[in-house]
Amino acid sequence: xxSPREHKATTSALAGVGVRSADARHRxxxxxxxxxxxxxxxxxxxxxAGKEPATRIADPSEYPALLRSKLYEEAAEYVASGDPSELAxxxxxxxxxxxLHDLAPEDLEGLRAAKETARGAxxxxxxxxxxxxxxxxxx
Numbered sequence: 001x002x003s004p005r006e007h008k009a010t011t012s013a014l015a016g017v018g019v020r021s022a023d024a025r026h027r028x029x030x031x032x033x034x035x036x037x038x039x040x041x042x043x044x045x046x047x048x049a050g051k052e053p054a055t056r057i058a059d060p061s062e063y064p065a066l067l068r069s070k071l072y073e074e075a076a077e078y079v080a081s082g083d084p085s086e087l088a089x090x091x092x093x094x095x096x097x098x099x100l101h102d103l104a105p106e107d108l109e110g111l112r113a114a115k116e117t118a119r120g121a122x123x124x125x126x127x128x129x130x131x132x133x134x135x136x137x138x139x
Contacts, residue, residue, distance in 0.1 A: 036073065037066040039092070067097050 037058065046053040058066055071093045078086035098108045 037070045064097075064100055067093060067100070071097065 033054075038055070043053045043055050071090065074086060074089040074093055077083075078090060094108070095105055098105070103111075
């Protein structure tokens with residue numbers, strides 16, 4: 001059975017993204033220590049467990065990319081587990097990404113509702129059959 005760290009590394013790999021694992025066995029000594037964006041209270045939780053976390057504040061220029069990587073990580077965790085609590089993590093990241101565009105959660109909900117009105121939702125479980133890619137004919 002996988003440990004929680006191994007599970008996160010596996011789910012990140014399943015998503016096909018370049019999120020490096022926090023597991024020491026998967027660190028690349030050339031690239032430096034693995035890093036990932038964490039929730040604000042995680043250092044406090046780690047300290048309560050008797051450990052001292054190694055953290056830094058992300059530069060504003062790298063924050064959008066860190067959030068996008070976190071979105072992949074959280075989505076992969078949901079895909080792998082099917083655990084609905086992972087959807088809350090995805091939503092938290094989506095809200096942080098929206099804030100980068102000066103969108104409040106209500107604004108984002110308005111955009112979602114407008115798309116639902118224009119294009120529908122996913123309630124009917126419709127699946128589109130895609131045509132195979134066209135192959136060029138030899139001349």
